[in-house]
Amino acid sequence: GENVEQHPSTLSVQEGDSAVIKCTYSDSASNYFPWYKQELGKGPQLIIDIRSNVGEKKDQRIAVTLNKTAKHFSLHITETQPEDSAVYFCAASIGLNSGYALNFGKGTSLLVTP
Amino acid sequence: GAVVSQHPSRVICKSGTSVKIECRSLDFQATTMFWYRQFPKQSLMLMATSNEGSKATYEQGVEKDKFLINHASLTLSTLTVTSAHPEDSSFYICSASTSGRSDTQYFGPGTRLTVL
Numbered sequence: 001g002e003n004v005e006q007h008p009s010t011l012s013v014q015e016g017d018s019a020v021i022k023c024t025y026s027d028s029a030s031n032y033f034p035w036y037k038q039e040l041g042k043g044p045q046l047i048i049d050i051r052s053n054v055g056e057k058k059d060q061r062i063a064v065t066l067n068k069t070a071k072h073f074s075l076h077i078t079e080t081q082p083e084d085s086a087v088y089f090c091a092a093s094i095g096l097n098s099g100y101a102l103n104f105g106k107g108t109s110l111l112v113t114p
Numbered sequence: 115g116a117v118v119s120q121h122p123s124r125v126i127c128k129s130g131t132s133v134k135i136e137c138r139s140l141d142f143q144a145t146t147m148f149w150y151r152q153f154p155k156q157s158l159m160l161m162a163t164s165n166e167g168s169k170a171t172y173e174q175g176v177e178k179d180k181f182l183i184n185h186a187s188l189t190l191s192t193l194t195v196t197s198a199h200p201e202d203s204s205f206y207i208c209s210a211s212t213s214g215r216s217d218t219q220y221f222g223p224g225t226r227l228t229v230l
Contacts, residue, residue, distance in 0.1 A: 031217075032218075041224070042223055043118075043224045046218070049218065093217050100163075101160055101163060102160070104157045107156075
């Protein structure tokens with residue numbers, strides 16, 4: 001089955017700096033890659049997603065890049081703010097053949113210090 | 115848009131009792147709902163997938179007789195933990211997707227279950 005690896009497990013940056021989180025996946029049939037932000041005691045919140053027919057997507061301070069050949073995708077957060085502190089999860093899906101199930105990475109705990 | 119609610123947000127029960135958790139899509143019709151559990155500082159583990167009007171599909175290792183899932187309408191799915199034991203204590207989270215964007219899952223706020 002699909003295996004999603006996520007690095008780093010923890011990341012500490014200063015306010016205003018950029019943060020990058022990387023994920024790799026094993027199943028070349030994966031075609032959908034969402035990123036979720038989870039604050040303590042809350043459910044995950046979809047922050048950005050990308051499909052396999054594009055290489056990059058941006059939404060204000062957040063961007064995701066996808067390299068299908070290398071089977072990895074990354075989350076980029078620019079001009080980080082303390083409220084960006086949370087756990088971030090990447091996921092991958094092969095779509096209909098798996099019932100649209102998401103395979104999650106183990107998460108990255110991001111801390112943005114003022 | 116795409117709001118998913120869960121009720122209750124937290125529940126404490128005695129060992130041996132059953133607990134029902136509701137998951138509702140508030141502003142869209144959810145053709146598919148997913149149930150996850152999450153232990154502290156760990157990732158989300160998919161328990162089962164349910165489509166409206168069909169039996170749920172359980173992941174390997176998840177006991178279907180212990181975790182009863184009902185997806186009776188396009189806006190409501192329920193998870194019942196039967197004969198709960200302390201090891202069932204966890205954070206249970208549901209998600210929902212629509213037929214228009216079947217691969218996009220919107221998550222509820224989660225339910226913290228504590229079994230004494």
